[in-house]
């Protein structure tokens with residue numbers, strides 16, 4: 001779990017888990033046990049990112065962010081802004097910390 005910023009976890013309902021498992025099984029070679037899958041805690045994890053330059057804010061899948069982020073190089077992920085193209089997009093918690101210090 002990252003310690004410099006928070007992520008948002010949304011747990012799936014049983015119906016959502018059933019749907020997800022059944023969709024997976026339509027294409028998968030190794031089928032999952034749907035009932036066992038439903039008994040597990042499954043969640044979607046997202047993160048709110050905000051641009052230090054223009055204030056553009058968006059919520060994105062944390063999977064995508066964690067893949068491009070090297071946590072040994074920086075304390076938090078940074079990316080390019082979809083709105084102003086500056087490399088100033090940081091997690092919302094980091095944004096608030098930086099803006100609060102100024």
Ligand SMILES: [Zn+2]
Pocket residue numbers: 051052053054055056081082083084085086088
């Ligand atoms: Zn921006």
